[in-house]
Amino acid sequence: MNKTLSIDGQEIPFEDGQTIMQAATAAKVYIPHLCHHPEFTPHGSCKLCTVKVNGRNCSACTFPAAEGQEVLNNTTDINEDRKKITQMLFVEGNHFCPSCEKTGNCQLQAVAYHLNMLDNHFPLFYPQRAMDASHPEVLIDHNRCIFCTLCVRASQEQDGKNVFALSGRGINKHLIVNTPSGKLKDSALVADDRAAHICPTGAILIKRTGYTIPIGQRIYDHHDISDVSLTTAEAQHDH
Amino acid sequence: MYEHLETAENAAQLKRVVIDPVSRVEGHGKVTLLLDENNKVQQARLHIVEFRGFERFIQGRPYWELPVLVQRLCGICPVSHHLAAAKAIDQLVGVDPENLPVSADKLRRLLHFGQVMQSHALHFFHLSSPDLLFGFESEQSKRSIIAVLAAFPDIGVQGVKLRKYGQEVIRMVSGKRIHGSGAIAGGINKALTRAERDYLLQDIEQMIAWAQGAVVLIQKVHCSNLPYYDEFAGLRSNYLSLTKSNGALELYHGGIRVKNAEGDTLLDNIDYCQYNQYIHEEVRSWTYMKFPYLLSLGKENGWYRVGPLARVNICDYIDTPLAEAARVEFKAHSQEALVHSTLAFHWARLIEVLHCAESIERLLHDPAILGGELVTKGEKRYEGIGVIEAPRGTLFHHYQVDENDIVTKANLIVSTTSNNMAMNESVRQVAAEYLSGQELTEPLLNNIEVAIRAYDPCLSCATHAVGKMPLQLELVNAQGDLVAKLLKHDTGEFEHAHG
Numbered sequence: 001m002n003k004t005l006s007i008d009g010q011e012i013p014f015e016d017g018q019t020i021m022q023a024a025t026a027a028k029v030y031i032p033h034l035c036h037h038p039e040f041t042p043h044g045s046c047k048l049c050t051v052k053v054n055g056r057n058c059s060a061c062t063f064p065a066a067e068g069q070e071v072l073n074n075t076t077d078i079n080e081d082r083k084k085i086t087q088m089l090f091v092e093g094n095h096f097c098p099s100c101e102k103t104g105n106c107q108l109q110a111v112a113y114h115l116n117m118l119d120n121h122f123p124l125f126y127p128q129r130a131m132d133a134s135h136p137e138v139l140i141d142h143n144r145c146i147f148c149t150l151c152v153r154a155s156q157e158q159d160g161k162n163v164f165a166l167s168g169r170g171i172n173k174h175l176i177v178n179t180p181s182g183k184l185k186d187s188a189l190v191a192d193d194r195a196a197h198i199c200p201t202g203a204i205l206i207k208r209t210g211y212t213i214p215i216g217q218r219i220y221d222h223h224d225i226s227d228v229s230l231t232t233a234e235a236q237h238d239h
Numbered sequence: 240m241y242e243h244l245e246t247a248e249n250a251a252q253l254k255r256v257v258i259d260p261v262s263r264v265e266g267h268g269k270v271t272l273l274l275d276e277n278n279k280v281q282q283a284r285l286h287i288v289e290f291r292g293f294e295r296f297i298q299g300r301p302y303w304e305l306p307v308l309v310q311r312l313c314g315i316c317p318v319s320h321h322l323a324a325a326k327a328i329d330q331l332v333g334v335d336p337e338n339l340p341v342s343a344d345k346l347r348r349l350l351h352f353g354q355v356m357q358s359h360a361l362h363f364f365h366l367s368s369p370d371l372l373f374g375f376e377s378e379q380s381k382r383s384i385i386a387v388l389a390a391f392p393d394i395g396v397q398g399v400k401l402r403k404y405g406q407e408v409i410r411m412v413s414g415k416r417i418h419g420s421g422a423i424a425g426g427i428n429k430a431l432t433r434a435e436r437d438y439l440l441q442d443i444e445q446m447i448a449w450a451q452g453a454v455v456l457i458q459k460v461h462c463s464n465l466p467y468y469d470e471f472a473g474l475r476s477n478y479l480s481l482t483k484s485n486g487a488l489e490l491y492h493g494g495i496r497v498k499n500a501e502g503d504t505l506l507d508n509i510d511y512c513q514y515n516q517y518i519h520e521e522v523r524s525w526t527y528m529k530f531p532y533l534l535s536l537g538k539e540n541g542w543y544r545v546g547p548l549a550r551v552n553i554c555d556y557i558d559t560p561l562a563e564a565a566r567v568e569f570k571a572h573s574q575e576a577l578v579h580s581t582l583a584f585h586w587a588r589l590i591e592v593l594h595c596a597e598s599i600e601r602l603l604h605d606p607a608i609l610g611g612e613l614v615t616k617g618e619k620r621y622e623g624i625g626v627i628e629a630p631r632g633t634l635f636h637h638y639q640v641d642e643n644d645i646v647t648k649a650n651l652i653v654s655t656t657s658n659n660m661a662m663n664e665s666v667r668q669v670a671a672e673y674l675s676g677q678e679l680t681e682p683l684l685n686n687i688e689v690a691i692r693a694y695d696p697c698l699s700c701a702t703h704a705v706g707k708m709p710l711q712l713e714l715v716n717a718q719g720d721l722v723a724k725l726l727k728h729d730t731g732e733f734e735h736a737h738g
């Protein structure tokens with residue numbers, strides 16, 4: 001007999017060892033997420049995937065699926081909380097969609113649209129963050145980093161390198177490059193690395209490719225992130 | 240000339256009148272007049288009170304962002320900034336204008352014609368036609384596009400549709416009506432589909448016909464109000480614009496030409512990459528806007544006008560037949576001499592709308608816009624200069640980048656800046672001739688705004704707010720006390736207040 005749990009009243013099968021996120025994705029149920037990626041060890045940091053499991057808030061990307069769980073996902077209250085979280089992500093960095101080259105292909109922006117976020121709500125922090133353009137092919141614009149650690153994980157788990165890390169805590173948390181100079185040009189990163197293509201926002205970019213995809217042909221121009229997320233084989237959809 | 244009105248000697252003892260902000264122009268400007276006891280104007284200045292510091296904002300960004308970033312300079316002619324920046328970054332990837340793929344060149348031109356058409360149509364029909372059709376001192380309530388629509392429904396509707404058509408051209412080429420993408424370093428990111436081309440073709444003949452009608456209308460308005468229209472706020476000046484190498488009117492790419500007030504050619508076919516050998520900018524303490532001038536003539540005499548009047552005046556011909564016929568009549572009006580009338584800006588502007596419509600039609604029939612090579616690339620360079628004829632005049636973008644592709648230096652000369660000296664001179668002239676010695680009333684003050692508006696200044700990149708801009712006039716006596724206040728609310732209502 002298949003084991004099942006329910007999400008918003010819908011019976012969903014799962015296998016032992018799966019997280020709620022994995023079970024949901026397999027059953028074509030979208031749970032908003034940013035730091036989750038099916039190919040990498042879950043990190044559970046962005047909290048966008050928060051669901052209620054038997055009345056308790058849990059991160060779907062890390063919480064193991066279990067027989068008989070009653071999961072609430074797509075409810076007004078939960079989506080309101082997710083919207084607030086997204087707004088916080090926006091004000092904490094410098095995310096100026098209109099001129100950003102990732103616009104239309106950005107998961108942060110797409111999630112904001114999905115959650116019907118119409119303004120920032122919170123005052124902008126305008127943090128002072130630098131840009132690292134030292135690498136000939138790859139650029140980091142720290143203004144747009146949301147500390148999802150996908151680049152950290154991709155570099156370690158797939159590229160077999162250790163280019164990135166997070167440093168500092170709380171509001172001082174930031175992404176660093178693991179080299180004595182701290183500069184990307186001194187790292188082992190090459191443009192073909194998975195880590196160079198995994199960023200859900202416009203923080204890590206391949207140089208000189210901005211705006212080459214016309215408006216109308218970008219990932220989220222005609223599709224909501226919930227569809228893209230479930231129809232893309234990888235369930236993640238950068239390049 | 241009225242230079243003596245730039246700075247009054249006894250400014251502290253004079254009565255101060257402030258027009259703040261100047262309405263129906265783009266952005267935020269303010270005029271101050273200083274009057275003596277007899278209401279004689281002693282000083283008149285147009286100040287720019289908003290400063291965006293865009294040049295510094297751009298520094299530190301990667302160069303490929305520029306065409307999109309700089310669009311934010313202006314809500315009305317973003318495409319001009321987009322294209323000027325694109326031309327500059329073409330050079331950063333080693334592509335000179337002659338090496339740009341033919342399709343990319345034509346698509347950019349199409350985009351630009353759409354922009355000039357929509358900006359000119361907006362300016363003429365929405366912002367200026369109320370003054371021109373009802374008179375400069377007409378009742379304030381009449382001076383809006385709404386009143387134009389009521390009294391001259393055909394003209395109003397044609398204006399709205401001409402503008403809309405220009406916006407549709409922009410949308411088809413760049414993906415959005417404003418702030419699209421489109422031009423990228425070395426080319427453009429998409430061609431037109433057949434469906435998009437056919438959609439635009441549907442209405443183009445109508446647009447040409449309406450543009451032709453608009454030229455007839457403005458010519459009639461101009462010529463039935465002589466000599467007033469020739470003289471109002473008029474000044475003899477130098478003119479600068481790009482032209483094609485054969486002297487034809489050119490909006491997208493050409494060499495710099497300058498003629499003096501007598502019509503002598505001072506510069507011709509100058510490579511715009513050398514612009515800073517010919518043009519310098521002066522800073523004055525009372526305004527954020529700089530004053531560019533021609534080095535060879537010096538600060539005093541080297542100022543010049545740009546924009547439609549300059550372009551139509553100094554080109555040898557226009558390469559589309561209907562606009563050329565209109566230009567010939569325009570020049571006949573001045574017996575072939577240069578037309579110095581400031582209000583003739585409107586006439587020239589509408590000739591350009593006609594030229595844009597004809598050019599759009601020509602390009603829509605050109606198969607190159609449907610595909611072919613769109614982007615190319617050469618050797619990396621560290622400096623790029625892009626110059627274009629924006630709706631309001633010659634627009635210069637100049638960038639330097641480092642080895643990491645980051646912008647280290649930016650210099651922009653926006654069109655309105657080049658007209659700064661002329662606008663101030665026109666304000667002083669109107670202040671002296673029409674206002675001096677009279678009791679100040681709102682319609683009289685509108686004369687000043689009419690003079691400024693003829694230049695279609697884009698005073699900043701502030702968002703556009705037709706008819707919504709609150710206007711405040713303050714009369715301050717010689718002791719500095721507020722004696723009267725005239726307020727225009729954003730509803731358009733007037734309120735008189737006494738100090």
Ligand code: SF4
Pocket residue numbers: 144145146147148149150151152175198199200201203204
């Ligand atoms: S750079 Fe991108 S992938 Fe890396 S932590 Fe920041 S947001 Fe995540």
Ligand code: FES
Pocket residue numbers: 032033034035036043044045046047048049050059060061062
């Ligand atoms: S997706 Fe689960 S915490 Fe980020």
